[in-house]
Amino acid sequence: MDGIEVRELSSSEYKEWDLLVEKAQPGTLFHTSEWLEICRDVLSKDLKIYGCFRNGELVGGCPLFVKNIKGILKVATSTCNMTSYSGPLIKESDSSKASKRVQETHEILNSLREFLCKQGFDSIHLTFAPGFEDIRPFTWNGWNSTVHYTHYLNLKENIDSNLSRERQMEIKIATEAGLKTRAWNDPETYYRLLSLAYEKQNLEPPLPRGFFERVFKLIQEKDIGYMFVSETPEGEVVAAHLNLYGKKCAVIWTSALNPDFGRLGPIALLYYNEFLDLKSRDFKYMNVMAANIPTFVDFIMGFSPELIPYYSVTLESKKYSIAKTLYKTTHKETC
Structure with missing residues (x-):
C-alpha cells in the first residue's frame, strides 16, 4: 500500500475538499469550506485544512482553527462556537473486507496524527462527527478521549x-x-x-x-x-x-x-x-444537537430519541498542561 502525504490545502483546492466531504461518511455541512470560511471570517479565526493524499488523490484530512495565545502557546481545534463537531474525514474504502477497511482507515489517521504532532501545537483538540467510531490511532498513541452525545429522532x-x-x-x-x-x-x-x-x-x-x-x-x-x-x-x-x-x-x-x-x-x-x-x-432522522445540556435533555426526552455517542481526542504538551493548571488555580482564587 502506497504511503500517505499530508499537507495544508490551498484555497484553490477547497473544491476538492468539498467533494471529499460530500462522499465521505460522516462528512457534514460543518466540514465544508463554505461553513469553515464563515467561521474564519466572522470570528477572525486562522483556518487550516490539512489534506491526506495517496498517489495524488485526496483520501482524508481535517480542518483546524489555530490560535496563538499571547505568543506563548499555539493551540489547534477542529471546532468553534456552535460548530460542535467537524474533525477528521476519510474516503470510504472500496474493499469488502473489514480488515482492509480498518487498515486503510488507520493508515490515513496515523499519517494525519503524526503530521499534526510535528506542527508545534501545544494543544490539539479534534471532535469527530457522529458516526466516526474508530479513533484508536489516536488513543493508542497517548491522546486522551472524551465521549459526547447527540439525539436522533427516527423519522420512520x-x-x-x-x-x-x-x-x-x-x-x-x-x-x-x-x-x-x-x-x-x-x-x-x-x-x-x-x-x-x-x-x-x-x-x-x-x-x-x-x-x-x-x-x-x-x-x-x-x-x-x-x-x-x-x-x-x-x-x-x-x-x-x-x-x-x-x-x-x-x-x-x-x-x-x-x-x-x-x-x-x-x-x-x-x-x-x-x-x-x-x-x-x-x-431518515432528525439530529437534535442538545444531548450535552441537561436542561435541553429533559425536554427532548419527551420525544423518545435515540442517544448517539460521538468522540473527541486531545493531546497537550507539558507546557500547555502547566499553563492550564495555573490558569485554573488563579481563576479559582479570584472567583
Missing part, C-alpha cells in the same frame, strides 16, 4: 406514540392558542428571538449577528436548510429553529424563543411539525 417511527404526556400537553396548548408553524428564512427575526432568550439570562448571544446573516445567505444560495417558526394568530413569530440538511437527516442546529411565550408550548409544536414535514420529504 410514529411520533404520536413516542410523545410523553408533557409534550402532548404542550402541543395541545399551542394548538388551542392558535399557534401555527411554517418555513420562513429571515435572519432579523431569528436574531431578535435569540437576543431575547439570552437577555433573559443576562448573557450575550454566542455568535454575532454577522455569523447568522452569512449562514442564512448560505442556506438560500445552496438550499442546505431552512428556518422553521412558530407564530401567533396575529402573525408574531415567537420561536424558531434553524435546520441544516445532512446526509439523510436534518440537523436541528439552533433554536430561539421569546421567553414570554414559553408557556404556550411553541418549541414542542415546532419539533412535532418539523418531524412530520421532514418525514414527508423522506429524511
